[in-house]
Every structure is written in structure tokens, then in C-alpha cells.
Amino acid sequence: MIRHRKKRGWTQENLAEELQTKQSVISRIxxxxxxxxxxxxxxxxxxxxxxxxxxxxSRKQVKLKKNRFRLVRR
Incomplete structure (x- = not known):
């Protein structure tokens, strides 16, 4: 989610406004x-x-999934 938010140049506050919530909620998410x-x-x-x-x-999650796939493929 952070990647998508930053790609748009949005702050947590901007996203909070779109979701009609508080910035602190976005931070916790x-x-x-x-x-x-x-x-x-x-x-x-x-x-x-x-x-x-x-x-x-995220790239990290995708990389972990690929590593798991390799282990299963053996």
C-alpha cells in the first residue's frame, strides 16, 4: 500500500481523506x-x-514466494 500511495505522491493524510478516516489509522495499517x-x-x-x-x-513477499516454490519443486 505504501508503494501505491507514494507512487501518487500522496501523504498518509491524503489517503486518510480519501478513505474518510484519520492519518493515524493509515499509519497503523x-x-x-x-x-x-x-x-x-x-x-x-x-x-x-x-x-x-x-x-x-511487495517485492520481498514475491521473492519469498519464489523461494518457497523452488523448494516445493525439488
Whole structure:
């Protein structure tokens, strides 16, 4: 989510305004300290014109998945 927000040049406050919430909520979401409903995830994905899996993915996660795949393939 941070990647999508920064790509648009938005601050946490900008995203909070779009979601009609507080900046502190966005901070907790981005730091992994806030649980989200699927509806909230979909709303965030819609704001960034993406899907939920793309919103949640990061290069680090993708790399770990590839490493796991290699282990399974043996």
C-alpha cells in the first residue's frame, strides 16, 4: 500500500481523506498494526485503481514466494 500511495505522491493524510478516516489509522495499517476488513481493502484498492493482491504484494513477499516454490519443486 505504501508503494501505491507514494507512487501518487500522496501523504498518509491524503489517503486518510480519501478513505474518510484519520492519518493515524493509515499509519497503523501501513505498519501492520491495524486489522482490515475485506471491504476496507477493496476500497483502498479501488482508490489506487488496482486489485487487493497487488495492493498487498511487495517485492520481498514475491521473492519469498519464489523461494518457497523452488523448494516445493525439488
Amino acid at each position: 501501513e505498519s501492520g498494526n491495524q486489522n482490515l476488513t475485506l471491504d476496507t481493502l477493496k476500497s483502498i484498492a479501488d482508490i489506487f485503481d488496482t486489485d487487493v493482491p497487488s495492493l498487498l504484494s
